Amino acid sequence: MFTFTLDTLFFFIIITSLTGLLGRKIVFRRLSAMSATVGFAISLASLPLLYNQILASGGIVTITSELLFMRPIAACLEIDMLSIFMAAIFLFIGLMTCVYSIRFMEHDTGLVEYYTLLLIAVAGMVGVSFAGDFFTLFIFWEIMCISSYALVAFRKGKWEPVEAGFKYLIMGSAGSIIVLYAMSLLYGMAGTLNFAYLSTRLSLMSNDAWLYLALTLIIVGFGVVASIAPFHTWLPDAHAAAPSPISAMLSGIVIKAGAYALIRCLLLLFTPEQIAWQSVLAIFAIFTMFIGNFMALLQKDIKRLLAFSSVVNMGYIIFALSIRTEQGLTGGIFHIMNHAVIKALLFLCVGSFIYRTETRNLEKLTGIGRKMPVTTALFAIGALAAAGFPGLNGFMSEITIVIAGIDVGWYIPTALMLLNILFSIAYYLLLIHTFIIKRPAMNYEGIKESPKSMLAVMVILATSCVVIGVYPAPFISFANAAAKAALNIQAYIEAVIG
Amino acid sequence: MVRLLISLEIMISAANINFIAFSAYAVPGSTHPLAHALVILSIAIGGCILAIGLAITLHAYKHYKTLDVRKLKRIRW
Numbered sequence: 001m002f003t004f005t006l007d008t009l010f011f012f013i014i015i016t017s018l019t020g021l022l023g024r025k026i027v028f029r030r031l032s033a034m035s036a037t038v039g040f041a042i043s044l045a046s047l048p049l050l051y052n053q054i055l056a057s058g059g060i061v062t063i064t065s066e067l068l069f070m071r072p073i074a075a076c077l078e079i080d081m082l083s084i085f086m087a088a089i090f091l092f093i094g095l096m097t098c099v100y101s102i103r104f105m106e107h108d109t110g111l112v113e114y115y116t117l118l119l120i121a122v123a124g125m126v127g128v129s130f131a132g133d134f135f136t137l138f139i140f141w142e143i144m145c146i147s148s149y150a151l152v153a154f155r156k157g158k159w160e161p162v163e164a165g166f167k168y169l170i171m172g173s174a175g176s177i178i179v180l181y182a183m184s185l186l187y188g189m190a191g192t193l194n195f196a197y198l199s200t201r202l203s204l205m206s207n208d209a210w211l212y213l214a215l216t217l218i219i220v221g222f223g224v225v226a227s228i229a230p231f232h233t234w235l236p237d238a239h240a241a242a243p244s245p246i247s248a249m250l251s252g253i254v255i256k257a258g259a260y261a262l263i264r265c266l267l268l269l270f271t272p273e274q275i276a277w278q279s280v281l282a283i284f285a286i287f288t289m290f291i292g293n294f295m296a297l298l299q300k301d302i303k304r305l306l307a308f309s310s311v312v313n314m315g316y317i318i319f320a321l322s323i324r325t326e327q328g329l330t331g332g333i334f335h336i337m338n339h340a341v342i343k344a345l346l347f348l349c350v351g352s353f354i355y356r357t358e359t360r361n362l363e364k365l366t367g368i369g370r371k372m373p374v375t376t377a378l379f380a381i382g383a384l385a386a387a388g389f390p391g392l393n394g395f396m397s398e399i400t401i402v403i404a405g406i407d408v409g410w411y412i413p414t415a416l417m418l419l420n421i422l423f424s425i426a427y428y429l430l431l432i433h434t435f436i437i438k439r440p441a442m443n444y445e446g447i448k449e450s451p452k453s454m455l456a457v458m459v460i461l462a463t464s465c466v467v468i469g470v471y472p473a474p475f476i477s478f479a480n481a482a483a484k485a486a487l488n489i490q491a492y493i494e495a496v497i498g
Numbered sequence: 499m500v501r502l503l504i505s506l507e508i509m510i511s512a513a514n515i516n517f518i519a520f521s522a523y524a525v526p527g528s529t530h531p532l533a534h535a536l537v538i539l540s541i542a543i544g545g546c547i548l549a550i551g552l553a554i555t556l557h558a559y560k561h562y563k564t565l566d567v568r569k570l571k572r573i574r575w
Contacts, residue, residue: 135536142543146550153554159561163570166499166554173506173547180513180540187533188520237573 009123012039020112036115040095060495078132081485086129094122097245121147133194164241171234175224182217196496226258229288239307244351252344281322288315289420329483331400338393345461349379352450367440387428393468510544
């Protein structure tokens with residue numbers, strides 16, 4: 001119906017909830033976790049098939065219901081290289097968080113709902129990246145958002161997740177409703193919501209005020225989830241209050257889905273000849289970086305610090321989008337992948353600290369490296385990668401964005417971005433100093449290394465950080481193919497209209 | 499808090515009415531069925547948002563003993 005990848009996820013959503021019931025009967029609590037893990041693994045393993053299908057069909061696969069007419073008018077999927085790149089990231093991080101949750105969430109109740117919601121959220125994100133018309137994108141978008149509201153407020157017995165979840169719900173739904181309103185305006189102008197038809201019809205129009213209004217509403221609406229600066233305030237609260245695997249998922253992939261939606265809509269619908277959105281978006285991006293960095297320097301709570309660092313990295317990605325050259329987009333898309341891996345690793349390491357010590361306060365966590373050396377070493381790899389240490393993956397994508405910025409002659413914005421990279425080095429080095437070099441602030445008696453299944457996940461993520469950093473060529477060429485597909489609007493239109 | 503959720507529903511209604519209004523202009527002489535299908539789906543989505551919002555509101559009431567959203571400011575920046 002949809003592609004095999006999405007079908008598997010939907011199938012396992014049903015299977016996980018059913019096996020959860022069965023697991024309650026036979027008192028085997030991990031059954032739903034195993035079923036969810038198998039679902040993610042099969043879905044991830046089926047992606048190469050889809051990749052080969054795309055290569056065979058010359059770049060784009062369109063999937064529509066046979067009941068409709070021959071041409072997809074509404075409700076179709078359109079999968080190109082960018083979609084498959086994003087889907088691979090979503091499924092990989094989803095699998096990692098799912099495996100990690102098996103030990104991390106073992107003392108919680110409602111685990112069946114937890115794994116089902118995790119699968120639904122990832123299915124929504126994969127659907128967002130596959131969507132070929134605006135309304136399909138919106139439906140999957142809401143599937144993703146609604147399940148992540150529930151996941152943030154999952155530990156409902158404490159006040160903090162409930163408050164953060166409510167804030168996230170109000171801001172996130174307001175954002176998606178704004179997108180819905182922008183869609184209604186675009187529908188009124190073009191009479192369709194299919195991306196290909198919208199793109200052709202909007203490019204014929206003169207630039208009137210309604211087009212500007214629709215553009216503004218789209219940037220604001222997707223910007224809430226992509227955490228562009230004035231709309232980022234939900235992010236530190238939600239990331240800090242959610243369970244750590246969910247923080248890793250939110251920071252690693254949910255906000256990346258926002259970035260994907262911005263890339264897709266802005267590149268396809270608003271050509272630069274019509275509306276010059278690049279400079280406005282660049283200003284937003286620079287503002288985002290500065291806000292994130294200043295706030296991150298002030299934090300005493302480790303998870304809030306990492307959350308503000310996510311805001312900074314979204315600033316880099318939005319800046320790369322606003323450059324709008326092939327090289328800039330390559331850097332941005334590559335940074336989406338790197339940041340997903342790095343931030344998932346960092347949040348999962350912090351999750352292990354919380355699992356053992358039950359505190360998020362930086363002062364109480366001082367010197368934790370003496371008790372949990374392996375976890376702290378993995379955290380240090382992640383922190384160095386996020387700080388842009390040469391030889392690790394964060395450096396490669398940041399340098400690509402900077403070079404692309406210099407190439408188009410944006411010297412001042414690029415200099416500001418470099419300044420922000422230096423800023424972020426400051427607090428990441430401070431974190432490493434606090435964890436490893438400083439003397440322990442309190443005695444951690446009975447604190448052991450994190451459990452093996454959690455360590456295995458972190459080792460995989462840290463290894464991929466190092467591998468991407470040392471041998472980036474295949475990943476850069478994949479990101480470059482994705483950027484080419486994103487910029488090749490003509491091929492995207494011809495795949496539907498013919 | 500409940501009023502915030504009601505305002506969200508009003509925003510969804512605004513977008514829905516916009517869809518219906520524009521559907522009269524898309525094809526001359528008749529209304530476009532696509533917009534109606536979209537509106538039905540988006541009403542369902544609005545229901546989902548309301549449901550999860552009310553569930554969170556219920557738990558917030560258990561912790562804070564009030565429905566005044568201005569009291570939900572224990573998280574410090």
